[in-house]
Amino acid sequence: TQLLEQSPQFLSIQEGENLTVYCNSSSVFSSLQWYRQEPGEGPVLLVTVVTGGEVKKLKRLTFQFGDARKDSSLHITAAQPGDTGLYLCAGAGGGFKTIFGAGTRLFVKA
Amino acid sequence: DTGVSQNPRHKITKRGQNVTFRCDPISEHNRLYWYRQTLGQGPEFLTYFQNEAQLEKSRLLSDRFSAERPKGSFSTLEIQRTEQGDSAMYLCASSFAGGFTEAFFGQGTRLTVV
Numbered sequence: 508t509q510l511l512e513q514s515p516q517f518l519s520i521q522e523g524e525n526l527t528v529y530c531n532s533s534s535v536f537s538s539l540q541w542y543r544q545e546p547g548e549g550p551v552l553l554v555t556v557v558t559g560g561e562v563k564k565l566k567r568l569t570f571q572f573g574d575a576r577k578d579s580s581l582h583i584t585a586a587q588p589g590d591t592g593l594y595l596c597a598g599a600g601g602g603f604k605t606i607f608g609a610g611t612r613l614f615v616k617a
Numbered sequence: 618d619t620g621v622s623q624n625p626r627h628k629i630t631k632r633g634q635n636v637t638f639r640c641d642p643i644s645e646h647n648r649l650y651w652y653r654q655t656l657g658q659g660p661e662f663l664t665y666f667q668n669e670a671q672l673e674k675s676r677l678l679s680d681r682f683s684a685e686r687p688k689g690s691f692s693t694l695e696i697q698r699t700e701q702g703d704s705a706m707y708l709c710a711s712s713f714a715g716g717f718t719e720a721f722f723g724q725g726t727r728l729t730v731v
Contacts (some may be wrong), residue, residue: 529702536686538719540719540720542722547725547727548724548725549621549623549708549710549720549722549723549724549725550660550708551722552719552721555719593711595659595660597659597720602628604650604662604665604673605650605662605710605720607652607659607661607662608656608659608663609657609658609659610659612657
């Protein structure tokens with residue numbers, strides 16, 4: 508069974524700080540996606556990483572896929588209150604379904 | 618086509634009643650997924666369709682749950698004889714079939730069973 512473990516589960520930081528959240532698995536994934544979800548809404552896709560070692564940047568967000576395609580990280584520079592939300596990683600393995608980690612809940616205080 | 622649409626957004630029902638949710642995917646997408654999400658957890662896979670064929674069902678999907686996608690367009694998820702444990706956010710997503718998946722989600726249907 509493929510599992511995705513996310514850490515930390517919860518993170519509360521001050522505006523302007525940097526942070527990194529992690530998504531780890533013992534399984535290889537053909538791709539990993541990162542989503543952000545706000546309360547009462549569906550997840551919104553941020554990025555997909557496909558190639559081992561790939562780095563993608565989305566404004567202040569930097570996503571990295573591990574060389575072995577088993578893990579990924581999301582780094583946020585100079586966090587803002589608008590970054591508050593649940594960050595989910597999701598993986599597409601050999602099957603057709605996408606599986607999710609439990610998420611990292613980020614709270615950025617002004 | 619602006620995205621995945623789910624109806625209703627909220628549903629409150631009494632225990633034992635049947636409920637049905639609808640999902641309209643992005644029109645070009647041939648894969649459609651149903652997920653369930655409880656508070657503090659990530660979405661859990663329930664089932665998915667490729668066109669009109671239901672290709673996989675999770676063990677989470679008891680006999681009280683049924684999903685259909687007639688004609689490979691919209692999908693419905695029905696829960697019969699609802700229980701309080703069915704209270705959750707039910708999310709629908711769609712994607713292209715291909716080498717990797719990027720699922721785009723609807724806003725979800727929040728079910729509360731009282």
